Amino acid sequence: MREVEHPGGSHPATLILGIGELTTNAPEAVGVDPVDDPTGVVRDAALLLDGGRVAWAGPERACAAGVEEVLGRAPDRVVGVEGRAVLPGFVDSHSHLVFAGDRSGEFEARMAGRPYAAGGIRTTVAATRAASDDDLRANLRRHVDQARAQGTTTLETKSGYGLSVADEERAVRLAREVTEEVTFLGAHVVPPEHAEDPDGYVDLVVGDMLAACAPHARWVDVFCETGAFTPEQSRRVLEAGAAAGLGVRVHANQLGPGEGVRLAVDLGAAAVDHCTYLSDDDVAALAGSWAGGDAQGTVATLLPGVEFSTRQPYPDARRLLDAGVVLALASDCNPGSSYTSSMPLMVALAVRETGMTVAEAVSAATAGGARALRRPDVGHLAPGARADVVVLDAPSRTHLAYRPGVPLVHAVWKDGHPAR
Numbered sequence: 001m002r003e004v005e006h007p008g009g010s011h012p013a014t015l016i017l018g019i020g021e022l023t024t025n026a027p028e029a030v031g032v033d034p035v036d037d038p039t040g041v042v043r044d045a046a047l048l049l050d051g052g053r054v055a056w057a058g059p060e061r062a063c064a065a066g067v068e069e070v071l072g073r074a075p076d077r078v079v080g081v082e083g084r085a086v087l088p089g090f091v092d093s094h095s096h097l098v099f100a101g102d103r104s105g106e107f108e109a110r111m112a113g114r115p116y117a118a119g120g121i122r123t124t125v126a127a128t129r130a131a132s133d134d135d136l137r138a139n140l141r142r143h144v145d146q147a148r149a150q151g152t153t154t155l156e157t158k159s160g161y162g163l164s165v166a167d168e169e170r171a172v173r174l175a176r177e178v179t180e181e182v183t184f185l186g187a188h189v190v191p192p193e194h195a196e197d198p199d200g201y202v203d204l205v206v207g208d209m210l211a212a213c214a215p216h217a218r219w220v221d222v223f224c225e226t227g228a229f230t231p232e233q234s235r236r237v238l239e240a241g242a243a244a245g246l247g248v249r250v251h252a253n254q255l256g257p258g259e260g261v262r263l264a265v266d267l268g269a270a271a272v273d274h275c276t277y278l279s280d281d282d283v284a285a286l287a288g289s290w291a292g293g294d295a296q297g298t299v300a301t302l303l304p305g306v307e308f309s310t311r312q313p314y315p316d317a318r319r320l321l322d323a324g325v326v327l328a329l330a331s332d333c334n335p336g337s338s339y340t341s342s343m344p345l346m347v348a349l350a351v352r353e354t355g356m357t358v359a360e361a362v363s364a365a366t367a368g369g370a371r372a373l374r375r376p377d378v379g380h381l382a383p384g385a386r387a388d389v390v391v392l393d394a395p396s397r398t399h400l401a402y403r404p405g406v407p408l409v410h411a412v413w414k415d416g417h418p419a420r
C-alpha cells in the first residue's frame, strides 16, 4: 500500500485509489443494475472517505471529477492499494465476549465423541462470576482487537455468563465500553441456584435484572431451546425486554427443531440466530416477514462456526435464500460452541458448507449483519455510509473462501480512521 500525505485536520479526507474490486453493496449508488449484481461491484475503483463517512465511490477514471464535486479540494491523504479488493467492514451481529476462562477441555471431549449441550454454559458462568472487572475488560478488549484485525468494524456482543442481577449488569456495562450493540441475555440458561425453580429465574430476569441491564443495552435475547428456556418463558422475556424499549433477537433452532423461529417472527425480532433445524413453516414465516418489501423483517443469522466446532449438521442457506429469506452471517464467538471471531472464516464455511455463493456470503457478512442490527449506516459503501472499510491482500473477495485460514486482511478503516 502506498500513501501520499497532505496536511489534514483530525478527520482527514482519504482517497483510496487502485482498488481492483470494490464491493459496495449499493448497486444503485454506483450505477450497477441490482438485478445483475446486488453487491454493486465496481472494478478499477476509487473510494473517498471524509468526516467519518463515505463521500464518493465509483470507477477510478471518474474520481477526479467526483472528488472535486463532493470535496471541492484535494484530499488530505491519497492511498494506493495496488489492485487489492476492498469491501465494507464486516458486521458481526452475534458474539458473546464478556466471559472468563476457556472450555478447551470440553472441545477436546467433543472431538472424542461427546455431544454439545447447553449445560456447558454454566462452566463459563462460574469462571465469569469469579473474575474481576479488569480481567473481564482485558479479555473483552483482546477479543475485540482480534475481531478488528480480521476486518470486523461493527460488533454486537451479549451478556449471559453472569446470570445474577449484579453479574449481568456488570456484563452489559463492560460490553457498552466497546460497542453500542449490546444485548441483554440474562435468559441464556437457568443458573444452578435456580435449578429447582426455572420460572422463578424468569421472574428475576424480567424484573430486577432487566431493570438493571436495560439502560446499558440496545437488545434483548433469549436462548429458546431444550435445556435452556421454553417458548412460553422465552416469550415472557422478549415481551418484557421490548416493553423496556429493547429490540428483540433470539437464539433458536440450534440443537433441534422448535418454536423459537416462529416466536421471533411473531414478535417482530430483528434477527433469529442459528436456524440450523428448520421446518417448512419456519422458512415460510421467515420469508413472510420480508413479504411486501418490508424493510424490517426478521433476518435469519447463520453461525457456521458453531457447526464447525460442534460437528452438527450445517444449516441450509440455499433453502432459505431460495425462499426469499434475508440472511446474515455472524461468528457467535463464545468459549463453548464457537471460539472464533473470524468473519473471513464464516464466509469460507458458509460457501463451503451451507450452499451460499461467495457474493451471497460476503453480502450476509456485511449488509446482512447490518440488517440484523437494523443499522442502515453500516454494511455498505454508498456515499453517506459510515467509512468502515476492509482492504484484502487479494485481488478479489473470492479469496476469502478460496484461501481459508490465510490472514487476508491488509488494512481496515473505522469511521474513516486507519484502524489496522
Ligand code: NIG
Pocket: 096, 118, 120, 121, 124, 223, 251, 254, 306, 332, 334, 335, 336, 337, 338
Ligand atoms: O450461541 N446457544 C447458546 N449460546 C451460545 C453457546 C454458549 C456456550 O456454549 O457457552 C451459542 O452457541
Ligand code: FE
Pocket: 094, 095, 096, 251, 332, 334
Ligand atoms: Fe450465541
